[in-house]
Amino acid sequence: MDNKWLYLIQNITENTAIACYEWIGKGDNIAADRAAVNIMRKELNKLPMNARIAIGEGERDKAPMLYIGEKLGKGGEDIDIAVDPLEGTTICAKAGFGSMAVIAISSKDSFLYAPDLYMEKIAIGKNFPNDIIDINKSIRKNISNLAEYKNCDAKDIVVMMLERDRHQILLDEIRSIGAKVRLIADGDISAVIAAASSDSDVDIYVGSGGAPEGVLAASALKCIGGKIQGKLVFKSKEQISRANKMGIKDMEKVYEVDDLVKNDVIFSATGVTDGYLVKGVYKSKDKFITETLLFNSYQKKSHKVITKKY
Numbered sequence: 001m002d003n004k005w006l007y008l009i010q011n012i013t014e015n016t017a018i019a020c021y022e023w024i025g026k027g028d029n030i031a032a033d034r035a036a037v038n039i040m041r042k043e044l045n046k047l048p049m050n051a052r053i054a055i056g057e058g059e060r061d062k063a064p065m066l067y068i069g070e071k072l073g074k075g076g077e078d079i080d081i082a083v084d085p086l087e088g089t090t091i092c093a094k095a096g097f098g099s100m101a102v103i104a105i106s107s108k109d110s111f112l113y114a115p116d117l118y119m120e121k122i123a124i125g126k127n128f129p130n131d132i133i134d135i136n137k138s139i140r141k142n143i144s145n146l147a148e149y150k151n152c153d154a155k156d157i158v159v160m161m162l163e164r165d166r167h168q169i170l171l172d173e174i175r176s177i178g179a180k181v182r183l184i185a186d187g188d189i190s191a192v193i194a195a196a197s198s199d200s201d202v203d204i205y206v207g208s209g210g211a212p213e214g215v216l217a218a219s220a221l222k223c224i225g226g227k228i229q230g231k232l233v234f235k236s237k238e239q240i241s242r243a244n245k246m247g248i249k250d251m252e253k254v255y256e257v258d259d260l261v262k263n264d265v266i267f268s269a270t271g272v273t274d275g276y277l278v279k280g281v282y283k284s285k286d287k288f289i290t291e292t293l294l295f296n297s298y299q300k301k302s303h304k305v306i307t308k309k310y
Ligand code: VTB
Pocket: 087, 088, 089, 162, 164, 185, 186, 187, 188, 189, 208, 209, 210, 211, 213
């Protein structure tokens, strides 16, 4: 990976966010996602690369997809791409908080090649000892370890999680510990990045969300630091055999950043609607103003880039 890709990728998430602009608050998730996918595919096809979608949108959404295995680009360097053209389609449709256009690129076979399943996740920021979190331990233990290391009370710990029925037991347990829970409607890539960033008050992200979003979040953490552990969630024999065919043998494996993204990576996320990390795209006279998080792992650089485009 080198810097020439940084701005090419930034340009794509910016243009994708701009294409979503007309669908913000229109109540049509599918149209918003389609607009994002179409422009992202068109823009990716202009690049000098021999690229493959390693992490794409899957069957879970039944949305217009950039599908796993799809080939893109004009020819050139072998590259693998992870995309979430519109992370938070419902957020965008409801003009809610925190939708983004997201891409990560890396060398061939760098991203975990996994089917579109759920993944249990736990994530924190950098500069913690390695054993502070353990996805196989109770949430009580994880929060108390974190509080002890931070020299604070468990009641001061801020936990971010998706508001889902499947999280009720986890939520009750966290509340019984007394920690503060910030529930979000969608968008767990942002949530993991927020947990990893020192300029957010979120201490830890927990819960199950999409596995593709887990790989994209790990791409960001590979650049900015922080720790994520993820375990794929299998709900049927069919899902297990599909994963098996994709090379996954250990169904209990705990994936960390370097398992999810093996090599250097570039990550770009442009806000569609205002969120914890970036502002959403807005129009000022005839220009679109966008805010983008642009990270790379080889220089450990993270920028927030504000761009005006016609
Ligand atoms: C999360 C979230 C996404 O899917 O991964 C979630 O980050 C998991 O699926 O924004 P459910 O909605 O079924 O819980 C999204 O909400 C949408 O892709």
